[in-house]
Amino acid sequence: MLGDLFPSKTITLYLARLFVTRIVGVLFLLVLVLQMLQLLSESGDILKVPGNGQAELWYYVTLNVPQLIARFLPYSVLLATLFTFWPLNQNSEVIAMRAAGLSAHQILAPMLLTAGIISLISFTFNETVVAPRTGILKQWSGSRYAVLPKDTGVRTNVYVPDGxxxxxxxxxxxxxxxxxxxxxxxxxxxxxxxxxxxxxxxxxxxxxxxxxxxxxxxxxxxxxxxxxxxxxxxxxAVTPAQVAVGKVDADGQNVFQLARSIKAMKASDRRVSELEGKWWHKFAGPLSALLMPLLGSVAAFGLARSGTLLIRAVLGMALGFTYFVVDNAALAMGNFGGYPPLIAAWAPFMLFLLLGETVLVRTEE
The missing domain is CATH 2.60.450.10 (Lipopolysaccharide (LPS) transport protein A like domain)
Structure with missing residues (x-):
């Protein structure tokens, strides 16, 4: 069965190695450049606080880098897909694999498997590393990078609806x-x-x-x-339970903490559609890496000498970036109540999954 889904072991490892090295390279460059720009932007605010110095700058970097990795990993997978398929097509390696009897799905299978593993790693990384550091960074930046007090259970600036x-x-x-x-x-x-x-x-x-x-x-x-x-x-009409539930930061909580916060908000008759949408998106978001090889695969097929390779690469990039635009728009519509939270989180993924598969099938034909 696996032999029908994947090419030979040698080709599978070759394609997976090319894909992984390009993902790591693109992600490293993106994070490095963006972190330098953000550090230059925030260093003045950090250092103007009495007592802050180089240690606080490095502390900011340790809090911010995981966010950049989580945010730009799907973009890195998309760009890595194009950087992998472009030379393979340019050097006629794709033509050689097709001549050997491999289908477009078999050529793409090692990269889809790699992207699936990356999605699983991304989900785990987001919930265990990114979420707690995001919450800390928001509190620290909210205090203008002053020393954070210890958690005493005291909450500030609480607003509760009373009809x-x-x-x-x-x-x-x-x-x-x-x-x-x-x-x-x-x-x-x-x-x-x-x-x-x-x-x-x-x-x-x-x-x-x-x-x-x-x-x-x-x-x-x-x-x-x-x-x-x-x-x-x-x-x-306001109870102590309603007062106890303050503003919930969905980005600073993992799926289990956010689920408990949503339950508490529902118990206090608070609106939770925005939080539910973000809860579902914690699962759908990391899976966007799985879509990128499928959307970027349009650059892999077609003859390089036909002169359309650049157009295919641009088309693949456009499909990938269009997904991110639609995903953000759907999530925003869900936050305003335009879509149910489940549809707002998963509809873009399913739509572009079908779109990418349609493009690949037409390429196969």
Missing amino acids: LNILSAQIVSGTGPTTKLEGVTWYRRDAAGMVMEQVRGSRASFANPGWKLEQVTRFDVASTMQTSQPSLVVAP
Whole structure:
């Protein structure tokens, strides 16, 4: 069975070795150039913080390089496909393999197998290395590269919907009924989303139901009148569980952590379509490397002396980059609710898989 899918062992290893070396070379150059540019861009902000020096610059590199590898690995596979097939076609090696009785699928099989292994490695690398470092880098850059405090369980800048209204707190501490809010603001809004009243309190505690604000200042938008009172209970529909679920960074969590965050968000009646789309994309994204040999294979077939080799290479590159554009657009549409999360994550992959296979079959004919 395997003999029908793959060419001989010698050809399989030859094509796989060519493909891997070009992937590594292209990826190394892309990451090196882009990391240098980003380091030049961010080094000023890093070094202007008192106490930061060369160690912090290297720390930034260790956090950022995994992101660049994950982001540009599919592009590297696409370019490596073209750089592999171009000389094979130019030197008539593809013609020799076809003359020996190999089909287009058999010639492509070693590269598809290699790309499949790379997709599996990419998924593992993303979940174990990239995700935690992405979360740390976002927190560090958000603090303008100051020293990150230890995790004390205190959350900042929390916003919770209360029907049409919004409850916000600058600092949230504690859990369950003992949850405490500081720097609290409650916005009462009309059906059109316009703020009708703003209520501020220095602190708040759970009143079961609602939240009891202390040292309250109320501002009525219509009358522009401001009044004060010792306490006031607001947001009766907001529970401590909803407050406990802050903003979720899908890029900074692995699939298991993100699944738990989505479950918690659903329990607190929060919108999760964007997070679900990104959860599915954690599986579909790495598989984009598997598509690249299929989309770039158009450069492998056809006679080099016909003068269309360059056109075929450009066409293969265009197909690959079009996939990334469509993938990002579909994910964005899913985030806005235009597509269900499952379709937004997987539809581009399935569409270009069929497109690439169609091109290859027509080439076979």
